[in-house]
Amino acid sequence: MAYLICSVLEIALRQAPSFVSVMEANNETGVLLTSASIARLCRQYGAVLHVDAVQAVGKVSVGVRELECDYSSLSAHKFHGPKGIGILYAQRPAFVQSFLSGHQEANRRGGTENVPALSAWRQLWHELANWQNIVASIAALRDKFERSIVSAIPGAVSTAILKSASPAFQHFIAPYQCCGFCNAT
Numbered sequence: 001m002a003y004l005i006c007s008v009l010e011i012a013l014r015q016a017p018s019f020v021s022v023m024e025a026n027n028e029t030g031v032l033l034t035s036a037s038i039a040r041l042c043r044q045y046g047a048v049l050h051v052d053a054v055q056a057v058g059k060v061s062v063g064v065r066e067l068e069c070d071y072s073s074l075s076a077h078k079f080h081g082p083k084g085i086g087i088l089y090a091q092r093p094a095f096v097q098s099f100l101s102g103h104q105e106a107n108r109r110g111g112t113e114n115v116p117a118l119s120a121w122r123q124l125w126h127e128l129a130n131w132q133n134i135v136a137s138i139a140a141l142r143d144k145f146e147r148s149i150v151s152a153i154p155g156a157v158s159t160a161i162l163k164s165a166s167p168a169f170q171h172f173i174a175p176y177q178c179c180g181f182c183n184a185t
Helices: 002-013 035-045 115-152
Strands: 019-023 048-052 071-075 086-090
Touching: 002 019, 002 035, 019 035, 035 048
Parallel strands: 019 048, 048 071
Antiparallel strands: 071 086
8 A cells, every 4th residue: 555655656746746745544444554655755855744643643653753754733532632622743843834823832823722622632642651452452343343244244345454454443345235125116
């Protein structure tokens, strides 16, 4: 999967795009993208890389150093945190310019800071340090569910190629079998 994406991306990068944005975990299939190979291509061609890690945080190990990106976005509500709070990680913040000016966060944005949500985010982030045990049990449940669906529905296959999917997702393709009602005259 990453090879195909990198092949197509390299063709596009030769035409000199300056900004590339990718999802670390697909929100429908859960398939994970290894952004490190994409980051190397972006550096090679001088493109800025943004990694949308919203679906990955709390489900797989995510660290901005491992992502090797210039920017990354995260959202607390995707891993049981409060709604309305997110993070934009910026390796070099000078590139970020807000559409809505204001005096918060060193003149980067307007509006009142949501201090209770920020505090909840911080606490949640510290609790994620123990995520491995939870993720392992979720992955075991996903695998059990996958086996039961594949055995119960003839022709059903999982789209999670080589288990390169987030343990919190499962996506199947199954053949359609008409019950005969729709063909009745």
